[in-house]
Amino acid sequence: MSGILNIRFWEFEFFAPHWLWLLLLVPFLLWFLWRSEVRKPGEWKYTGTVTTQKKYGSRFIHVIRKVLIVNAGIVLMLLILAMSKPYNWNDHVDNNHDYKNGIDIILTIDISGSMLEMDFQPNRIEVAKKVAKEFVDGRKGDRIGLVAYAGEAYTACPATTDYDVLKKQIDALDCYANIEGGTAIGVGLGTAVTRLRNDSIPSKVIILLTDGSNNMGDISPEEAADLAKAKNVRVYTIGVGAESGGVMTINTPFGVIQQPVESDLDENTLQRIAVKTDGKYFRATDEKSLRGIYDEIEKMEKRKIIDRHFQSEPPAMPQSFLNAALILVVLGWGIPRFLFRQND
Incomplete structure (x- = not known):
């Protein structure tokens, strides 16, 4: 029954969205029907006062007439929604998608010292780890790996479907790790590219997260992006940090102090990497926006993998909207004939 009357329009996209402009006519139709109802002449003349007339009136009938107008x-x-040719990717996936044909994803996370800044609570790195694990929990059948980088990069977890192991490695990420300081975006991206399989899988993706600019490494971000493009790897880049920068906790001989730190995020480089590899750049200024970015990436990748599996878009599904409209038309026609007595 839910499939026959699935009219949760917010779950649908439309092949012919220009028809949706006609929805602007609905308020005018309601206004016109209401004015016509108010001005409709009665079939009997009544010479009493309005107050007396209301005593004999039925509030129930008045409500029913309003309901029929809204109907x-x-x-x-x-x-109008049916004419717009609605379709639902989720229904298409549930019925047809074979999850054994997953994709390869490498999470590439900056663990430089600036990721300890506290414009995210408790800090950037902890939020990045938390949201990354939520993203992993939402995948099915994909091989996901983890690369961590600062002034150099290392593979924290090869691409795997053992998500419990992967999440343990995400938890273990530490900005105090014994690796060279700095931010080597090119090295981090290049390392992630080498961790992806070379066979002809449906899709290969890198999600690269950083809060800084490239200042270390023997490979530039542009060169790493060229390598990703050559291997048909799509790169989504995420820049994290508040627009005004963050606050860093620093241990001094006089105790722990918190010092404001300006953001040195290189958004231009991240945008160029994304454009070159057919990905997309995102900016996260808090935990909510970062979670929304991962959600958007998940939806985008779901659609791309479906495109590769089916080589076609899902069929339009106007039937549920037409079924609901037919039911309401029958009710709108039948209710007055059952409730309102017609004069011969």
């Missing part, structure tokens, strides 16, 4: 507006809205 007409909903019918029109459903017909």
